[in-house]
């Protein structure tokens with residue numbers, strides 16, 4: 220892969236959501252991950268939530284065993300999750316905020332408010348060789364704090380941009396996009412690797428994919444939904460095509 224290329228991380232959490240709606244073994248998120256891999260995903264993302272509402276501990280075991288592309292392990296900054304990450308030592312760990320009552324990861328992490336705790340928290344993960352990423356809003360204060368605590372990567376939260384786009388609130392959408400663009404460039408200038416994700420669809424992916432500083436997009440819910448209609452392989456291939464086209 221050359222330097223300008225954009226990686227696609229496919230988040231398979233919601234295959235597990237469907238499985239867990241009934242209990243039992245299918246649909247299997249590992250099978251989805253392998254298909255996504257074959258369809259052009261550069262990595263697989265999975266979020267082990269405190270309440271195990273989708274991905275479970277045994278899914279993480281099975282993914283670590285089965286994948287040939289890197290696993291990006293999303294987790295809250297808790298002792299329990301740190302122990303699990305240190306046991307598996309996945310390629311990447313992305314620290315996300317987590318509240319039990321939220322349906323999804325609704326905002327970015329407040330790094331600035333918890334700088335000391337997070338600096339201590341990520342130290343052992345970095346020492347274990349995991350590439351640590353921090354999921355934050357496109358906000359200079361959060362980027363500066365992520366940089367200070369020693370994160371190598373930030374992932375910018377694209378949820379607000381995607382919501383405004385879907386609601387037809389184009390002025391708000393464009394303001395969000397501007398902030399994402401400016402903050403990608405700012406983070407890159409500090410030496411941080413820049414990723415982005417949350418809520419991206421075929422309609423909203425290209426303006427973000429076009430930012431030259433962005434190296435990876437993590438996309439899940441839309442792709443798993445789209446797979447119902449066209450199958451996972453074509454769904455991932457189409458996202459890959461749109462990202463590559465945006466990159467030129």
Ligand code: PXP
Nearest residue numbers: 324354416417418437438439440
């Ligand atoms: N990146 C991060 C850090 C996330 O928490 C999520 C959702 O789990 C995603 C990307 C993927 O978001 P979506 O499922 O909306 O594409």
